[in-house]
Amino acid sequence: MVSYKEIQASNALINDATAPRVAVFAGGTSGIGKLTIKALVATGASVRIYLVGRKSAEERMRIFIQELHSINPKAEVVWTEGEIALLRETKRVCDVIKSKESRIDLLFLTAGYAPFGRRAETAEGIEVTQSLEYYSRMLFVLHLLPLLREAEAPRVVSVLGGGLEWANVDLDDMDLKKPGNFGPMKAQTQYVAMNSMALEKLANDNPQVTFVHSWPGWVNTGNVRRGSEPNSVMAWFAWLFLEPLIALFSFNDEESGQRHLFQSTSAAFGGRGVPWKGKPGINSLLEPLNGLFLVNYKCDCTPNAKAMPLLRKNALGKIWDHTQEILQPYL
Numbered sequence: 354m355v356s357y358k359e360i361q362a363s364n365a366l367i368n369d370a371t372a373p374r375v376a377v378f379a380g381g382t383s384g385i386g387k388l389t390i391k392a393l394v395a396t397g398a399s400v401r402i403y404l405v406g407r408k409s410a411e412e413r414m415r416i417f418i419q420e421l422h423s424i425n426p427k428a429e430v431v432w433t434e435g436e437i438a439l440l441r442e443t444k445r446v447c448d449v450i451k452s453k454e455s456r457i458d459l460l461f462l463t464a465g466y467a468p469f470g471r472r473a474e475t476a477e478g479i480e481v482t483q484s485l486e487y488y489s490r491m492l493f494v495l496h497l498l499p500l501l502r503e504a505e506a507p508r509v510v511s512v513l514g515g516g517l518e519w520a521n522v523d524l525d526d527m528d529l530k531k532p533g534n535f536g537p538m539k540a541q542t543q544y545v546a547m548n549s550m551a552l553e554k555l556a557n558d559n560p561q562v563t564f565v566h567s568w569p570g571w572v573n574t575g576n577v578r579r580g581s582e583p584n585s586v587m588a589w590f591a592w593l594f595l596e597p598l599i600a601l602f603s604f605n606d607e608e609s610g611q612r613h614l615f616q617s618t619s620a621a622f623g624g625r626g627v628p629w630k631g632k633p634g635i636n637s638l639l640e641p642l643n644g645l646f647l648v649n650y651k652c653d654c655t656p657n658a659k660a661m662p663l664l665r666k667n668a669l670g671k672i673w674d675h676t677q678e679i680l681q682p683y684l
Contacts, residue, residue: 354652357611363615363621366628375403377402379405379437379463379493385609388607389613390430395425403431404418418430437489441683447497450500455500456500457497459509459618460494465482466482488679488680491555491676494552510565511552513567513568515545515567516649517657518549518664522542549566549637551676552566554673563623566646612652615652622646622648634646637656
């Protein structure tokens with residue numbers, strides 16, 4: 354485990370020279386994304402952050418942005434409205450950002466929530482949580498990769514379940530559309546495995562970019578209840594049992610933000626970024642090189658050496674081909 358003191362010491366080295374000068378946070382209106390934005394702004398560095406969120410969050414985020422400006426007047430936080438469960442909206446948001454920037458240093462992806470409710474599709478025919486936790490995220494990466502390649506130490510962080518992959522991904526029904534095939538456990542494990550496979554493919558094709566698939570552990574963001582229908586049995590179960598349990602074992606908000614800022618900036622992962630004298634991280638191929646890092650809530654690399662080779666052998670090609678087929682109209 355990387356101690357909190359070590360993380361604080363590393364984050365204290367973030368300044369105008371070492372900070373990600375341009376960052377995009379998709380899903381930064383609550384939870385870990387919002388906490389990480391606050392931690393980044395609090396470094397005092399000169400940064401520009403694109404905060405992407407739904408129209409319904411705009412007024413709340415205006416107040417949050419004012420608070421951030423009072424913490425650090427050098428930080429510019431640009432509210433960017435978009436309903437990114439829709440892939441056409443994700444493309445539009447990316448086009449807006451690409452029209453304004455020539456480089457991006459950090460792409461931080463947290464949009465989504467636990468798929469505890471009934472299967473529901475977007476207007477584009479994709480299950481909502483899968484669109485948020487997988488397809489939209491990969492579309493952000495593919496659109497913004499040219500700008501990431503222009504940065505000195507570019508990084509992509511996808512917060513979901515790195516290191517928790519299961520090898521038995523459903524390759525015959527990747528979108529879980531068959532009757533009775535969608536359920537909370539199967540959906541979440543499916544989306545985690547698809548994230549890791551696609552990110553590993555992207556990391557191998559773009560060695561100049563560091564990729565992190567993060568498992569945040571127990572963090573009380575409220576997302577465990579978001580996918581449940583109001584007043585349903587699942588919603589009440591989450592409120593009475595799951596959320597108190599999460600609160601008991603989770604990091605506090607400040608530490609969670611600091612740990613994800615560390616994952617977003619430290620040279621512990623791939624050797625690029627804020628200087629790190631500790632033990633270097635090991636990527637998903639068990640190498641101390643750049644690539645995809647599966648990082649847990651302790652900021653340890655967890656390569657999942659049992660499941661990842663099987664997924665790599667049996668699933669990666671099919672997952673990537675299917676992903677390309679879904680995303681092609683929006684590229």
